Amino acid sequence: MNIGQAAKASGISEKMIRYYESIGLIGPVSRTEAGYRVFREKEVHALRFISRARDLGFSVEQMGNLLALWQDRHRASADVKAVAQAHIEELDGKIQKLQDMRRTLEHLVKHCRGDERPDCPILSDLAAESVAESHERDVETS
Amino acid sequence: MNIGQAAKASGISEKMIRYYESIGLIGPVSRTEAGYRVFREKEVHALRFISRARDLGFSVEQMGNLLALWQDRHRASADVKAVAQAHIEELDGKIQKLQDMRRTLEHLVKHCRGDERPDCPILSDLAAESVAESHERDVETS
DNA sequence: ATTTGACCTTACAACAATGGGAAGGTTTAT
DNA sequence: ATAAACCTTCCCATTGTTGTAAGGTCAAAT
Known part of the structure; x- marks a missing residue:
């Protein structure tokens, strides 16, 4: 899945996806030979999580905390x-x-x-x- | 009156006074030989106006409109x-x-x-x- | 096989409103 | 004369987002 597809699937713009990656909110996305980002369900799921958190007004920092907790099975x-x-x-x-x-x-x-x-x-x-x-x-x- | 005095008198920081001047919200302030800004009651009055408008959440653009109306006797x-x-x-x-x-x-x-x-x-x-x-x-x- | 158009990449600028700080000039008081 | 307290401009950072430019890639139509 390319970034355009991921953007549509998550409701987050391509721009912002790249931005969230650049600041480390989401981990580095794997790439094709040519350098295109490749998104799998895992990544898209995280993006949707972010989209919802954003709709609730959480800051990027808070979203980082929430994502960490989400991924921590022992939270x-x-x-x-x-x-x-x-x-x-x-x-x-x-x-x-x-x-x-x-x-x-x-x-x-x-x-x-x-x-x-x-x-x-x-x-x-x-x-x-x-x-x-x-x-x-x-x-x-x- | 120097900018520091004007800042205290208006409740707007020196930084913001310079900024408001730079974007034309307040007209160019006159200067001393050495380049120091000189504020008179007129300017301070405008700054206080801005300070109050800002407290009410008006944007810089809206404040510009309000200032223009304020100064227009035929509004x-x-x-x-x-x-x-x-x-x-x-x-x-x-x-x-x-x-x-x-x-x-x-x-x-x-x-x-x-x-x-x-x-x-x-x-x-x-x-x-x-x-x-x-x-x-x-x-x-x- | 080449062109076209839709896609992707990075890098940079901008927005609003504000604060921080550097590097340097001026005034004032000792 | 010198230090303290001012002032000046200029650049950078913030938060979250969008815009644009210059270029590489892919897939489909010619």
């Missing part, structure tokens, strides 16, 4: 669970941050007339002289 | 609102995606014993021979 499921849980917490952090932004923005948008006049609370807020927001200017010992 | 607030609303939708998309991941992962984690044994539904799911599309995973059948 403890606790180790796998730990990776997954850490990722859930990462996701929670990101979701939280995005929702905070969303809330603030939603609030501003709700108060903007959205007509031809220039007055706009969104810009006013962005341009506001810093009041008691998260940034600090003071650095001197007072 | 229509509708234009500002449109930028903000587009961004809210972007945020919604990202949140949605992350929550989908989170849900799936949470489900898998819940069904993993997390003990010494190797059996793990998380790995089983990732390794599954594709049955249906990856989105059609089993959802809370209780």
Whole structure:
């Protein structure tokens, strides 16, 4: 199976397959005389594994861990669970941050007339002289 | 005011200030004889604007639009609102995606014993021979 | 047998946004 | 005069992915 076939079979682009090989996420793929990569079921299976993990937002590093665990017949499921849980917490952090932004923005948008006049609370807020927001200017010992 | 002061006053790192100048997000800053950048209130004000927009997750491109509108006395607030609303939708998309991941992962984690044994539904799911599309995973059948 | 087109190879650049660091010039305070 | 604290530009790395260029290979049609 050539790389094009493997890409279609796994849902990972040729580019990314080569990349994953180059960084060692998947071991070196065997080649034909001419240098073409040859994929067998084993490799394609791993690529599909990667594809699914990627869909769940795992980083390349985390995928490396998961792949290692997958291939370790003596793994403890606790180790796998730990990776997954850490990722859930990462996701929670990101979701939280995005929702905070969303809330603030939603609030501003709700108060903007959205007509031809220039007055706009969104810009006013962005341009506001810093009041008691998260940034600090003071650095001197007072 | 030198760049270090401007950085402290705006909450944007020196690095990023130079970068924002280099890509034209802020106009060229005037210089001393020796080549040091000189920031006046006007520039610092713009940097603070950028800092706030960035905290709300606006991209550099969107910030460019917002800055232009901010400086356009004849803007229509509708234009500002449109930028903000587009961004809210972007945020919604990202949140949605992350929550989908989170849900799936949470489900898998819940069904993993997390003990010494190797059996793990998380790995089983990732390794599954594709049955249906990856989105059609089993959802809370209780 | 040669051409064509679809495939493969590597290598390099780019994206967004940010940080790190080197090598060197300037200002300020001692 | 000298050291410390600034500033400057330039290049590199990150994460994950795509694009492109220049070239080698394979299979089918001429």
